[in-house]
Amino acid sequence: MSLFGTPHVIVASMIMVVIVITMTVMFIGTTGQTKITDDTVTQDLEAVHIAHMIENCFKQDQKYVSKLFVSNPALDICSACRICNPEAKAKVIDMVTAKEWDFGYTGDEDHKHSIFFIFDDGNTGRLYVGT
Numbered sequence: 001m002s003l004f005g006t007p008h009v010i011v012a013s014m015i016m017v018v019i020v021i022t023m024t025v026m027f028i029g030t031t032g033q034t035k036i037t038d039d040t041v042t043q044d045l046e047a048v049h050i051a052h053m054i055e056n057c058f059k060q061d062q063k064y065v066s067k068l069f070v071s072n073p074a075l076d077i078c079s080a081c082r083i084c085n086p087e088a089k090a091k092v093i094d095m096v097t098a099k100e101w102d103f104g105y106t107g108d109e110d111h112k113h114s115i116f117f118i119f120d121d122g123n124t125g126r127l128y129v130g131t
Helices: 007-031 040-060 076-080
Strands: 087-095 098-103 112-118 124-130
Touching: 040 076, 040 087, 076 087, 098 124
Parallel strands: none
Antiparallel strands: 087 098, 087 124, 112 124
16 A cells, blocks of 8 residues: 555645645735735734733733733823834733733724733733734
8 A cells, every 4th residue: 555545646636736726826816915015014013022012011020910010090001111102002811810901902903913921820811912
């Protein structure tokens, strides 16, 4: 018995691969939606960097994000983290308790990124950032 099966299986597999590649090329050629601009890439990367900057700000030089810190109703990303341009919006979720802290994040932002972190009580948190 062959490692790849009968020759018919091999030929059928190769034909299927060719069909998938051809359909992909045809789809990409007709949609026009596959263009990526340098500005989009730059702004997406900026959202990634801002997410990590906000995480570090929320950690306050500690290993974990303090729930007491993010629960402060006066907390503002611009004043607390000095990230004002572009105006960053964020949302923090405790993945265990589903508690949320909102800092203007709507999910409608053009450039978004999310990261996981650990709260000071050991729960996993998720930080959503949009610019």
